[in-house]
Amino acid sequence: xxxxxxxxxxxxxxxxxxxxxxxxxxxxxxxxxxxxxxxxxxxxxxxxxxxxxxxxxxxxxxxxxxxxxxxxxxxxxxxxxxxxxxxxxxxxxxxxxxxxxxxxxxxxxxxxxxxxxxxxxxxxxxxxxxxxxxxxxxxxxxxxxxxxxxxxxxxxxxxxxxxxxxxxxxxxxxxxxxxxxxxxxxxxxxxxxxxxxxxxxxxxxxxxxxxxxxxxxxxxxxxxxxxxxxxxxxxxxxxxxxxxxxxxxxxxxxxxxxxxxxxxxxxxxxxxxxxxxxxxxxxxxxxxxxxxxxxxxxxxxxxxxxxxxxxxxxxxxxxxxxxxxxxxxxxxxxxxxx
Ligand code: KG4
Ligand code: ZN
Numbered sequence: 476x477x478x479x480x481x482x483x484x485x486x487x488x489x490x491x492x493x494x495x496x497x498x499x500x501x502x503x504x505x506x507x508x509x510x511x512x513x514x515x516x517x518x519x520x521x522x523x524x525x526x527x528x529x530x531x532x533x534x535x536x537x538x539x540x541x542x543x544x545x546x547x548x549x550x551x552x553x554x555x556x557x558x559x560x561x562x563x564x565x566x567x568x569x570x571x572x573x574x575x576x577x578x579x580x581x582x583x584x585x586x587x588x589x590x591x592x593x594x595x596x597x598x599x600x601x602x603x604x605x606x607x608x609x610x611x612x613x614x615x616x617x618x619x620x621x622x623x624x625x626x627x628x629x630x631x632x633x634x635x636x637x638x639x640x641x642x643x644x645x646x647x648x649x650x651x652x653x654x655x656x657x658x659x660x661x662x663x664x665x666x667x668x669x670x671x672x673x674x675x676x677x678x679x680x681x682x683x684x685x686x687x688x689x690x691x692x693x694x695x696x697x698x699x700x701x702x703x704x705x706x707x708x709x710x711x712x713x714x715x716x717x718x719x720x721x722x723x724x725x726x727x728x729x730x731x732x733x734x735x736x737x738x739x740x741x742x743x744x745x746x747x748x749x750x751x752x753x754x755x756x757x758x759x760x761x762x763x764x765x766x767x768x769x770x771x772x773x774x775x776x777x778x779x780x781x782x783x784x785x786x787x788x789x790x791x792x793x794x795x796x797x798x799x800x801x802x803x804x805x806x807x808x809x810x811x812x813x
Contacts, residue, residue: 483554497546498790508538556579560809568810592620593791610625611626623737647664671719731765753775
């Protein structure tokens with residue numbers, strides 16, 4: 476039985492962004508507030524879980540109030556709450572879940588727990604144009620995840636393959652560290668790559684014939700490290716732009732070929748990309764052209780909806796709330812996908 480749910484407050488605290496958003500009618504965004512902790516973690520070269528939890532505690536109340544203010548509503552006007560329940564950092568997730576429960580229960584509002592990955596996969600429905608058609612193959616590429624899914628509708632999501640070691644975003648972050656570039660590595664590497672030659676170095680592409688829809692990026696990272704060490708030891712000039720361009724090309728090649736392979740195998744007509752790495756221009760362009768040439772539809776949200784946000788949580792949550800998929804009073808978070 477579907478219920479009438481109009482206004483949904485979404486809350487996201489799974490990693491290092493404290494975010495809240497208000498969504499009306501399952502598609503119209505009234506506000507989308509994101510407090511990023513990236514500068515705090517940049518000092519350490521990556522996310523420090525304990526600091527992340529504490530920053531969420533500091534920010535959550537302000538962020539939620541700002542989202543409600545911008546939407547021009549109060550908590551009483553909300554028809555339901557959607558909060559990220561997992562996967563992610565446990566200490567970060569509990570801040571969002573506890574806060575959402577404290578908002579929902581005293582006011583008798585329904586509350587649903589959203590899977591962060593499902594939310595990423597549904598993010599392109601936040602866009603007014605070029606919304607995907609089910610079933611589609613979805614590539615989720617972020618700092619914590621690199622996986623392919625078959626998505627049949629808002630509730631049925633099947634894992635087809637995932638990384639055996641590093642996530643694609645993690646590889647960008649680690650290569651940035653090797654090159655002495657700041658965290659997070661993705662945006663800075665993609666910028667430098669524009670000025671470099673992508674065929675300057677031939678870095679490995681892990682194909683994994685036995686499980687072709689799985690990924691592996693640790694060999695690529697090691698190859699970059701060894702190349703850089705060799706150039707430095709020989710006293711040669713290190714053209715950082717060329718390393719960035721060649722590394723990015725290797726990542727994009729693998730992501731694009733495996734995504735297309737999955738689409739072909741599952742006979743879907745649409746491909747979706749999501750997650751922080753999906754804001755990479757080179758990846759977006761390649762997926763767009765390759766899908767087009769095969770007659771496949773392709774959707775990727777604007778970069779603001781690729782990186783972590785609560786709008787996608789509100790959207791996925793809207794459908795769950797309509798179908799009465801509610802959290803119990805004693806619901807807990809989960810750190811991993813099951
Ligand atoms: O989805 P996200 O904001 O957070 C996680 O859930 O991990 O993704 C962050 C990741 C980082 O590893 C960052 O380096 C990467 O996304 N990233 C990019 C780009 N922008 C962010 N990677 C490649 N190219 C980009 N333009
Ligand atoms: Zn994410």
